Amino acid sequence: MVSCNWATTALLTLLTLSSSGVHAAPKKYKPDPDQIKEKRQLLQTINTNQPLTRVPITLATIGTIGTIGPTFTRDPATLSTTATLLTLGTLPATRIPVTLQTVATNTLPTLGTLSATRIPATLQTLATTSSTLPVYTPPTTPPGYGYTTPGTTSSSSIRTTTSSTRTSSTSATPTYTPVTGANTTCYNRLKIDVLQRTDPDQFNMLVLAWQKIQASPDSDPFSHYQLSGIHGAPYIPWQMGPGSYDYNRGYCTHGSALFTTWHRPYLLALEQSLFHAAMAIANQFTPTAVRTQYLAAAGRVRLPYWDWSDPVTQSYLPPITMQQTVTVTRPDGSGNPVTATITNPLFAYNFLSSTSVAPFGTPWNTRLSTRRYPDGSWNDRSYLASSSMQSGFTSRVTNTYNAFLSTTYNLFSNRVEGVHDSIHGAVGGGGQMSYVAYSAFDPIFWLHHCNVDRLMAMFQATSPSLFVTPASAVGTFARPVPPNTIDDASTDLFPFRRADGSWYKSSHLHPANTIWGMRYGYPEVPCSYQTRTPAELDTFTTGQVNTLYGGGRTLPGTSREWNVRLLIDQAEIPGGYDIYVYGGTRPQDPYSDPYGKGYIGSLSSMSMGSVDQYKQSRIRFVDVSLNSYLKEYGYGGADPYKITEYIRKDLTYTIIANGKPCYFQDLYTAKYAVYSRDVYDSGKDDVLPYYTSDPYYHLNVTEGYVGGIKYLDEILYPVKVDGSREVPWAEVNSTRIQT
Template identity: 65%
Template sequence: MLFNGRASIALCTLAQLLLTEVQAIPVVPKPDIDQSPAEKRQVRPVQPITIIDPATRIPVDPVTRIPVDPITFEPVTRIPITLQTIGTFETVGTIGTVGTIGVTRPTFATLSVPSAEYTTPIQYTTPIQYTTPIQYTTPNQYTTPNQYTTPPYGYTTPGYTQPTTTRTTTTSSTSTKTSATPSYTPIVGANNTCYNRLKIDILERTDPDQFNMLVLAWAKIQNTPDSDIFGHYQLSGIHGAPYITWQMGPGSYDTSRGYCTHGSNIFTTWHRPYLLALEQSLFHTAIQIASTFTGAAQTQYLAAAGRVRLPYWDWSDPTTQSYLPPITMVSTVTVTQPGIGGNPVSAVISNPLWAYNFQSPSSTAPLAPFNNRQSTRRYPDANWLDRSNLASASMQSGFTGRVTQTYNAFLSSTYNTFSNNVEGIHDAIHGAVSGGGQMGYISVSAFDPIFWLHHCNVDRLMAMFQTYKPNLWIAPAPGVGTFARPSWLGLTDDTNSELYPFRRADGSWWRSTHTTPVSTIWSSKYGYPEVPCSYQTRPASDLQNFAISQINRLYAGNRPSIPATNRDWNVRLLIDQSEIAGGYDIYVYGGTRPSDPYSDPYGKGYVGSLSSMSTGSADAYKQSRIRFVDVSLNAYLKEYGYYGSDTYKITEYITRNLYYTIIANGRPCYFQDLRTAKIAVYSRDVYDNGKSDSLPYYSSSQYYYTNVTERTPGGIKYVDEILYPIKVDGTREIPWAEQNYTRIET
């Protein structure tokens, strides 16, 4: 039976809540699979609401006058979270009360970022005479990254006193802004002709000379001193720890976080100049190394160095199916490098794509919680030995759902929604690759070399979406706090927001507006196989048709050969990211689940997950913000023979066979202990004409199936719980300002 409309809540007349007439499928109350009966805890009884505060017009308890939740009728407080270990309970503590949002605000002076009154970058020697690799013959005229201006004005050396990261106090020193201009190097990428960034395994196989120069260059920048602003240490540190300025002058900074704009509508655009910064360093370093060859080898390797671009790891490619690239899983690699007299010699070196080795204990001192780890690892064992094979297996287990989610991201009706959908996939990959290593922490993930291959693919998807839907772009949305922007300033992020700390050739800040249209990547001298440099002079419609055909070829799966309408099934996982401290994941399992999901969360039955990366400490809370991810159920339903069945059979099946688990900082956590974590199952009609030069589109709004989730811990009972979710402080937020047109169906 189908009903239009959605349940609504009028705060001033709570007693008149509309009852949505839904004929739910009879189900047996579903037990919390994460607890045995002996461990079951009681949920507090519902508090009745009898009055509305005349001053605030908010429902309050008639005795305590404490505001109450309009759906659950419980006091608006943040529920203490109890985490469980095997056989014992460990109480972590109470997560604040009303008015405490995220982390206690650090004490800062008025934000004062460096003035935009910068002169042209005369400090930077750009090898403008280098037009093609063959014409570049005088290496002495090139200024290597190590020879850029000495550590910039206002720079604090690594190994400074680590800022406090407790729940109750986060302090930061502030410096007095001066009128002096810091030295800086503009982020412009390579400075020759446009070359495509390639998939890492294809690059290794088809252009071994370029791959050789890439490896040599990356190895060199990993071995530069920590003070080298274009070395691996400082470039990686821009993202998070060690929370120091990068080419910015004195000012007041939030030293509890890095520059990265996680959870923002400018997440994808901020990473574009960030990737360019590394690519710029790799390119110039490769040129410098190639110049030390002699004779014919110099010509050969200068040409290869001129092609050096940052490669990507396509974790949704149907051929490699999310497995880690083999080159990222071996500790050594054979290269050809200049020997005595510049003659090429073969050598085995530490593989810079496998791990990064820190220079000294002082390098890792500010990198909590890895202060005493001198190298990056994936799935490390007790002896800190790398187990990238487990990371690869975890990634592959989520491939079928991931490729569908990637395809569906291109069907987004707004750029903000696309950015959120891609970031959701991106977050889960960080979790799957980490296994207790650096990739699971916002503060230190960029030190793992695979971070850059991962984010290069995010940039590639962004370029493909820009090509497919050139008229969609960033809409203003609430901003997120970063190192350069304290979060309580009432921030709004839009296309003109400064992408600190990156500057352009004229000294101005990079902004998202500089990353649109898609042709701007060609101006930065790179393209992708789906947005190739060779299309620079061709009509935009040719590029669009080509990109669409590539999206279909890579991610569409078995498309219908004739026009058809299908139903796309998803489960939405949603939470205010500030409700749980540290890092956590909400997992969805279908049909079955691992016997021990806490030690093997990506095992049998894994369908997808919502991941919230730790900022660096299990005690640190993130800025209050609704985050969600849509996990595709299509592949799961096909595997069990239900995809395409009638709605009743599907909803009856997933009611009985979908399972959910929360793991917070390596321990179990439970939905009934959380106020904002929600689960919702919905479907949408998708029309596909089957043509290679067009993509499907949603031909209906969402159908939410409250009967599937209403008896599941964390499941929604009313559709407004997912469309207008409640944050930890009791206010509501519409995530990404979605078009909330929906229907409830049984």
């Protein structure tokens, strides 16, 4: 990691201006200077002769601001930093302390001694020394080898250690189950409300199966408990042999180019568990005709999705996910079909006992059920989650559509992940969905991620030549990575194995038609197209994308797409935080009602599991479309001069960190920028729009405000917390020739 200082700014700016693909907006768009009567703080001069390092900081609720005069010093050996950041006037008493970790570039944070009750003894054995990554030697039996039915596990014991990277060991090679999905024919995964309405037998078997795996013992690797735990807590290996593990994080690849691909076999593992559970239940019916009926329905059981950008249902939570009970047909003790009302497994997951949550951090080790927007008594308020989701629908559908215009797969993945992150925040409201470590325990997590996988399949169909390209690696539970490590299509997607015992890789998941071999499709990438050509699939899926998400198309012709880019090094603030954008009529108190009137979009960074845990240093950004907002307030067809003048005065930003106010002037890496780009739409249903210009960043909108960019290099070569610079997703000339 190379440190930079302000002396490099001129060179970087020169490189920026000379590079193709990005331009500063022509000055003719800049409005005349005027007095802007807003509560936003104006940017003040910073001493540019100092290096770009700032670690520790204090997030303060700022009153009258004095001069900013930072003095930065850095010890190269430790990367620790001290700074005099602000000469403050009157400050309120409430302050949010934030101190960034100082971590050497080749080590992981060190934990204190862990209690022996941290990880259930039946799940994992821990040793204290090793320097190897997880390895597995498959049995020598024929193909299909190693297969064990869901529920098989090995007993073990536990040791404790003071290292955050520890090695597990077992006395024998662990059993494992390849992640292969269902073993019947290919069936489409359906939208949850469509499934409930059009195939009630399959829905019935899905609910019964999910109830069954939620009631399975915690020691069952295909139980809801262990499958959910792969994502984060309780930080235990899942069907893996001895190796070095990072017990600070789960297996998930958030913030990585592998974000979309890793979650595909993850979803497939749950689908496989649901399928087998459904088949077992169907076999319990004794009347032949009834058993035949429900065996056929169980064979169709696939994981449903929640399309949070659907123009019909918009972003409201599916009604079934907010019902505490559900009526089903199930076999009684004699195998006869009976109607019963049961606890709805799609509403919440109830942990089996206090032992289940004992390994979790505070307060999760006392929460015996999942909740959304819980009140002080831990009562569920999913109706607030549904309302919060709907308020962001307009921009969400545009951001989803724009993801399909991406000219690299990595950019597509980042755009979808940005939308995905904001949904976790809007749905969780302080419940499990708001925390990376615990989100997968909430059943709605799986419906949410199934839609992410669906969008991935659709993009693969419409852009078959694009896929994962090398990018900076993100460390996971099974893959602690040193600096400069790269993720690419050949990176192992731990902990998931294929039928031959090898690890899944992203390359195994491309092109789009590989999902059919996993026995599932989507309505937009349907199983019925297995005999069609890739070109025919491209045409069909493109038409579906335009129909579903292209409601604001200008046909035919060129229009301008306006966006605000929000950016931050995710390591600057511990815990979870959000940067919200508002326009027009805004909520009176955005801190208590962040998704109220005027909400346009946000950058969300979920907490890893606690409010004092820092994430790996990495630049994260989100592009929030402004087009719907501009149209709503009468600027949809305005010229760029009027638009930049309007949004410069109107847009405001709010930062909430761990439920408390935070401000741009207290942060070092948080930035926002406004850019526009020309998009041409042929008007053809089977052709996606495409960019006909490079991005134009409108510096006149942001240069006068704290957090707003003044120079292009601030957004193209953003500064990380250690002073180095990162190019998260390189901007390229993306004009495409259509035939």
